[in-house]
Amino acid sequence: MTLSDVAAVPHGVWLGVAALLGLIFGSFVTALSHRIPRGQNFIHARSQCPACGGVLATRDLVPVISWVVNRARCRVCTTKISVRYPIIELITALVFMSAVAQENHLSQLGLLLAAGVIMMTLVVIDLETRKLPLALLAVLAVVCTALRWRGDLGEFTQGLLLAAGIVVVGLALAAATRARTGTPMIGAGDTYALSIAAIALPWEAFGMFLALASILGLALGLGWRIVRHEKLFPFAPALFAALWLTLLLQDRLLVVLV
Numbered sequence: 001m002t003l004s005d006v007a008a009v010p011h012g013v014w015l016g017v018a019a020l021l022g023l024i025f026g027s028f029v030t031a032l033s034h035r036i037p038r039g040q041n042f043i044h045a046r047s048q049c050p051a052c053g054g055v056l057a058t059r060d061l062v063p064v065i066s067w068v069v070n071r072a073r074c075r076v077c078t079t080k081i082s083v084r085y086p087i088i089e090l091i092t093a094l095v096f097m098s099a100v101a102q103e104n105h106l107s108q109l110g111l112l113l114a115a116g117v118i119m120m121t122l123v124v125i126d127l128e129t130r131k132l133p134l135a136l137l138a139v140l141a142v143v144c145t146a147l148r149w150r151g152d153l154g155e156f157t158q159g160l161l162l163a164a165g166i167v168v169v170g171l172a173l174a175a176a177t178r179a180r181t182g183t184p185m186i187g188a189g190d191t192y193a194l195s196i197a198a199i200a201l202p203w204e205a206f207g208m209f210l211a212l213a214s215i216l217g218l219a220l221g222l223g224w225r226i227v228r229h230e231k232l233f234p235f236a237p238a239l240f241a242a243l244w245l246t247l248l249l250q251d252r253l254l255v256v257l258v
Contacts, residue, residue, distance in 0.1 A: 026092030132189025213242035
């Protein structure tokens, strides 16, 4: 079933629905990315102000609007609230809209949106903690496996073999460079992220992903060094941005290359 089959709703309406859902799930990403690194319950726990611990009311949880209405401050203790919250919500809305704009089949769209939420969470966690939780990576691997699986066993098997090879080479390279320099050339989390891309993408698209990830990684690294004055930078934002763009545009890019 496709979006156009559902009550013949215009595509522009679906984009509006995607934006609204993106804002809501963006709020979920803000909570998830804050709680997982701290080992906090992210299923049953009520939303709280990180400064005073006060439980937030429904009116405090409206994406973007609550932040603006409360003038970027906690309504209870007036502590300033980070701009991370509306930024993450707005970017997630754009992620959802881009998915709806490119993918018309409902089953694939659902998996794509789930992958987008997980990738957004991983990007935020990596930016803030320089770590990629293995549990989230495992969930993303399952979602990408379902996204890739379309009955072509041979192509899917190639993806699994490539992913396994990336893990072996990446971990070996990390161990060797850590032993030699004290700092691994690539982190284990980044290695697993690369292997997930190998599962999610066909061989031709994977090559485009690597090229795009390299370009975005170079830009991010230069920007990070200029702004933060640090040589080491979180690579996951470049990896997952490249993976998202390749997932959305791989068919068009392959046509251009051919």
